[in-house]
Amino acid sequence: MQSLKIGNVTLTWVSGGVTNLDGGAMFGVVPKPLWSRKYPANENNQIELPTDPILIQFDGKNLLVESGLGSGKLTEKQLRNFGVTKESELDASLEKIGLTPKDIDYVLMTHLHFDHAGGLTKLVNGEYVSTFPNAQIIASKIEWDEMRQPNIRSKNTYWKENWEAVQTQVVTFEETWSLGPIQMFHTGGHSNGHSILIIEDGGETAIHMADLMATHAHQNALWVMAYDDYPMDSIRAKEKWLPYALEKNAWFTFYHDAFYRAVKWGPDHKIAESIKREV
Template structure:
């Protein structure tokens, strides 16, 4: 898709399957099952697809996928991995390599977003890129607590740290692209606003992971601070809808982007996620 002068595409970062009760939290299954598919094990399919933004002079990646060869057999089984990442193959479609990426913007550092940052030796997947991460998120990642250590993996640290830029409330890594700290899903979770020539999009990441989560009260059981997620969605979602933003999705298995009606429920325009084989 295009947002003004920006071209936005999807990279194959792999896919996972997570328990429906975890993804939809306290929402009863009779409600969420009408809006999102699930299998016999009550798992819901989720993409883990980074976004590539190409501007006139920069190439920017949002989040990093689950990597290739980074998960153990047990982890592959537990997280229902159907396909590992193929970032280099995806970039090749645009005549790019990992060396061409100028910036990596991380909404947060949970394993399904950050495992694709490095290889098993800790070498950066995107060796020439500046990596932007919210400051509290970085410290939580480096020193997780008893709960968060299950999703902040020490193995995802690497030499990209030398090229990491931390921010607190907000930062603008590129003109028209703004990262905003929201908290909620994690203490340092951030959303990313994109604007060019009057056209707008937002990636709300895991406080709004699928189109089914448009209701501000529908938040994941993985959220460390669910009331903060709800507050952020209550404050931001309606604003973005009224200002005619596209919503971009990293996890939704069917939709890459959508716009919503003022009722806050009905999708008025959609772009389906490309299929990777």
């Protein structure tokens, strides 16, 4: 279990599954000779993308950032198409820390695409039930509204299996949400309701850009995904928050990165400090 301390706040990565998606889609219009130097692809042009939630602990509270891929919910076709090599092992990860899903107080959802929201529910006796029955599930109002009424493009990733059983637990916000040292900010971009997280405590800062910066290789403001519904909004959000975080010497944390849990970039935009992902 890998952890990071931000003041009195502890961040611990748990096992939420592993996907392998098309590298070209993950880097949009960026030519493969450029992105593949930073993030290599396999023989099928896929890149490895874990889906590992971050457990945040402070003042006796347990918060989870994203919910993982879930387990036992995807069809054989979906497992193949999404290059799933491992499903969620969330229960086992939490058990190592002395917790169960019932101990989670909040689940902070940057957005509700299937690879982030799949772990919100689980199958019990053929019915979907909440994985985190005692948690408030936090998401932007725009995201929650689209989850339930997706458009022709987004219906491929917003699935009723991931929201119907937890709808009474969902708490939405317009522009910002906060709890102690944690703040969520609505950004749009990757999805219309996409949000990021900032943690500031004891003079230290961590920023979770979620799918605006899915991996360390997406640092360049112009390197955005073909999956982004509103790419110019992604670019604007990165241009706003990257300088803010760099000025504060912040840790950038990742949900999808196969190589790093978190990095700090120096003034030369090269990695100055890092926590490498252990497999």
